Amino acid sequence: MMRRGLLWASTNPWLSTRLPQRRFVRRAVRKFMPGETLEEALVEADRLGKLGVPTLVTMLGENVDTAEETRATVAEYTRAMELAEEMGLDVEVSIKPTHLGLDADPEVALENVRELASAAEGRGTLWIDMEGSLYIEPTLSLFRAARREHENVGLCLQSYLRRTAEDLESLIELGPRIRLVKGAYAEPPEIAFPDKRDVDASYLALGRRLMDHMADGGGGFLGLGTHDPAMIEPLTEYAGSAGLDGGRFEIEMLYGIGRREQRKLTRHGTPLRVLISYGVAWFPWYMRRLAERPANVWFVARSMFR
Structure with missing residues (x-):
């Protein structure tokens, strides 16, 4: 409730x-x-980097209506990549399709993603977030189109959606870079598993499926976006048995959550990346x-x- x-x-x-x-x-x-500005986010990225923890940054915002707003978003993410590089930081960026115009014009969103993917070349992965279920098909189309031109584009998949196993199978031959999360939007039971046990079982199965593909010589990368030890421990062990190192697999945690677990992972040498959010449009995300x-x-x- x-x-x-x-x-x-x-x-x-x-x-x-x-x-x-x-x-x-x-x-x-x-x-x-850490704050509402990019500079505040990168100060924390620098602090974490000195502890051996790379980061992701995302500017909060979604469902913009005008091309001018999307251009401002592209400019901000380009600035983030350039400033992080100047500071010598291992920072990737994560974008929301509706923040780049997916609602108003999918072609505008695609052009924006292509531009950011080009800017991210040599700077890590450009991650495309998955939003509510209404956006699944357009986001998959956006990812496929961008991925044909840029191998450094990654996609978020949500284990609480009933369809995600099929979506992963449709993508797996691309050797995709996948961030796997449980999901955080309100969805009806016919679309998303209402029972946590089913969400967890789906998460474990999806993670193992992509790891098996990579262990068999397939391309790809898996970022486990979770703070749940019941997901982290078995999948980290599975990654080890599959021979996947930090170039193919990492845990991705949110800034400010599970700090004790983050320190534990770092001590044990488990690949970890921390997602730092910033911006004024933080209420829905919060x-x-x-x-x-x-x-x-x-x-x-x-x-x-x-």
Whole structure:
């Protein structure tokens, strides 16, 4: 019930306008993002890099309406890659298709992705996030079109969707770069598994399927986007048995979540990358992060009374 309420809040325009003005909300969100500017994000990327942890950065925002807005997004991500390179940082970028115009014009979104993929050449993977289920087909089409020209494009897949196993099979011969997550959008039970056990089973099966493909000589890369030890431990062992090193496999965790687990992974030499989010449009993303881990709600509650 709490998860459903938080996901509803993530789409509510009134709350997205009012709650970010509350001081306790702004204080609590600092647990999950270092600030609203690229410079603040890269300061943390630099700090983590000195600890041997590479990073991903993403500017929060989605569902933009105009070509001018998409051009501003492209310019910001290009600036992020250039500034990270100047600072000598191992930083990749992760983009949302609707932040690049997928709603208004898929061709505009594709041109924007192509431009960013070109800018990312030699700088790591350009990751394409997966959004709600309405965007699955256009996002898959976007990825396939970009992937024909740029091998450094990666795609996020969500294990809670019933269709994802088929989607992975349709992509696997491309040798895809896949970030596997559980999923954080409100979806009906006919589209997404409502039971956590089924989501977890799907996650493990999808991870093993791609690892098997890579171990058999197929191309690809797997980023495990999870903080769940029940996913991390067996799949890390499976990667080891498949002979996959940090060039083919890594754990990807969110900034501010699971810091103890992040330190443990680093000590054990497990490939780890941390995703740092920034930007002013953080409210929907923040609500989804709370819905993923209801324990975080108690952190917010404590912040209210400090």
